[in-house]
Amino acid sequence: MFSKNARQLSSYIPKSRLEGKIAVVTASTDGIGLAIAKRLAQEGAKVVISSRKQANVDKALSKLAADGLRNSIVGTVCHVNKAEDRKRIFDEAKKLGGLDILVSNAGTNPEVGPLLECSENAWDKTFETNLKAAFMLAKEALPLLRERGGGRIMFISSIAAFAPVSLLGVYSVTKTALLGLTKVAAQDLAPENITVNCVAPGIINTKFSSMLTQEGPIQEEAMRNIPMNRFGEVDEVAGVVTFLASDDSKYITGETIVVSGGMQSHL
Structure with missing residues (x-):
């Protein structure tokens, strides 16, 4: 489900659009997060990657080194719900010189089922990781961004924010809430x-979405809702994030860009 045209588009990478910039990307040792970190580094940024497990960090660093990015990436353990871990990733950014770009990518979905059957524990855990941690990361990044005279904050939401998936009820609610967080924070910080x-x-073709992309009736139903008739690739999300991290987007704020192959995306 990956067209020749999509391959050609994802192969175009400006080489110095982010030269001199420093970025933090959470949950960035696999899938979309890793692709974002890689693309930011390919365009010239120094990047701090993170995962809850050191083994994942080490594996990702090896992959990125093999891609010629050894000198552009550092990694550390970070559970985004822990204040001391969030401090650690920003301390790593300080060692590189500061912070220009924050990409909040961590997300979780501990229970599958209808929304009103969600347990209180799963509700709290999902909101803590998907929404509260994103808010705290942005808040804690501000002093570093201000020191650099400005910067970029990006939250990774989901098409589920607009078109809820019935078995991902609370996940969908948190991803919709990120749209509101984006609007309010953008107004506050624009000056x-x-x-x-x-x-x-x-x-997108990732482990996280494998229940939708594996061959079978669920995949067939999902594909019927995608006008481009294919699932997305992580590089296609990374390209949009990198555009928003660059000066090409400096007059864009408070917006949500949907990367969905044409799936409906209106609240």
């Missing part, structure tokens, strides 16, 4: 030359 935007991927 400080800090843009706040959101990216909402559709169904």
Whole structure:
């Protein structure tokens, strides 16, 4: 389900659009997060990647080194719900010189089922990771962004923010809430030359979405809702995030860009 045209588009990478920039990307050792970190580095940024497990960080660093990015990437353990871990990733950014770009990518979905059957524990955990941690990361990034005279904050939402998936009820609610967080934070920070935007991927070929992309009736139903008739690739999300991180988007703030192959995306 990956067309020749999509391959050609994802192969175009400006080489110095982010030269001198420093980025933090959470949950960035696999899938969309790793692709974002890689693309930012390919365009010239220094990037801090993170995962809850050191083994995942080490594996990702090896992959990125093999891609010729050894000198552009550092990694550390970070559970985004822990204040001391969030401090650690920003300390790593300080070692590189500061912070220009924050990409909040971490997300979780501990229970599958109808929304009103969701347990209180799963509700709290999903909101803590998908929404509260995103808010705290943005808040804690501000002093570093201000020191650099501005910067970029990006939240990774989901097509589920617009078109809820019945078995991902609370996940969908948190991803919709990120759209509101983006709007309010963007208004607050616009006078400080800090843009706040959101990216909402559709169904992307990752482990996280494998229940939708594996061959079978669920995949067939999902495909019927995608006008481009294919699932997305992580590089296609990374390209949009990198555009928002660059000066090409410096007059864009408070927006959500949907990367979904044409899936409906209106609240």
